[in-house]
Amino acid sequence: MSIQKEFVLRYRIDGHIRFQIPARVCDATIAKAITEGVSAIDGVYRVTLYRKQQKLSIRFQESVCDFTSLARQLFQLLADLEKTGAFEQRQAIETGRLAEWKERAKAKLHSFRATRWAKEKYGDAKETVQAAKIITKLGMKKPKSFINDPEKAMIDFFNDILVLFLIKLHWAEITQKWLLKPLKYRYEWMALFYMFFLLVRSRKKK
Numbered sequence: 241m242s243i244q245k246e247f248v249l250r251y252r253i254d255g256h257i258r259f260q261i262p263a264r265v266c267d268a269t270i271a272k273a274i275t276e277g278v279s280a281i282d283g284v285y286r287v288t289l290y291r292k293q294q295k296l297s298i299r300f301q302e303s304v305c306d307f308t309s310l311a312r313q314l315f316q317l318l319a320d321l322e323k324t325g326a327f328e329q330r331q332a333i334e335t336g337r338l339a340e341w342k343e344r345a346k347a348k349l350h351s352f353r354a355t356r357w358a359k360e361k362y363g364d365a366k367e368t369v370q371a372a373k374i375i376t377k378l379g380m381k382k383p384k385s386f387i388n389d390p391e392k393a394m395i396d397f398f399n400d401i402l403v404l405f406l407i408k409l410h411w412a413e414i415t416q417k418w419l420l421k422p423l424k425y426r427y428e429w430m431a432l433f434y435m436f437f438l439l440v441r442s443r444k445k446k
Contacts, residue, residue: 243322244315247296257307259296266291270321277317281305396442403439 243262251258265274271289278287278298283305288297300310407414410428418425 243318247315247318250295252307255302256297256299257310258298261289261294261296263294265289265296266294273321274317278314281310281313284310399439399442403435406435 243265246262246265248260249257250260265271266289268291271291274296275287275289278284281300283301283303284298285301286297286299289295290297298310298314305313413428414432418428422429
């Protein structure tokens with residue numbers, strides 16, 4: 241698209257016009273060239289290019305240079321700058337910066353995801369180890385049971401580990417869904433209660 245077509249006339253009264261301009265025109269070097277070029281037109285006495293707002297304001301004397309003549313000379317100035325490749329060069333720089341920013345953002349995102357995953361796995365492992373320590377301490381308080389029936393003691397130990405793991409695995413579901421809609425998740429609750437029933441039953445002395 242021609243650069244002239246990207247200039248949109250937003251305001252016009254006698255002796256004052258304002259354009260909405262594209263971002264690539266707001267480069268410091270290009271903005272300076274446009275400002276100096278328009279200021280050199282006969283009848284123009286004030287030119288202001290707002291780079292952040294992407295606006296170009298021109299004040300001129302209608303008796304010396306009317307709107308049509310001013311617009312023609314402005315577009316010719318833009319055409320001359322376009323021929324030199326100034327806008328393409330700026331666009332290439334912006335494209336390169338955008339691509340670089342995307343690569344950096346992508347790398348940061350991957351790094352963040354990897355770090356978060358590592359922290360989550362470390363937290364899970366730490367919690368599992370702590371739970372195992374607690375269960376081991378409880379088991380060591382009853383050394384006679386381990387001596388009398390080591391197989392049952394080991395089975396009880398691993399059952400406890402399995403129960404803790406299952407509870408932790410479904411904890412978010414339990415607190416966020418199961419408790420809020422118990423009827424909808426009645427089969428899950430039945431499975432949970434049955435699991436505890438089997439756990440308690442396995443601990444009873446025969």
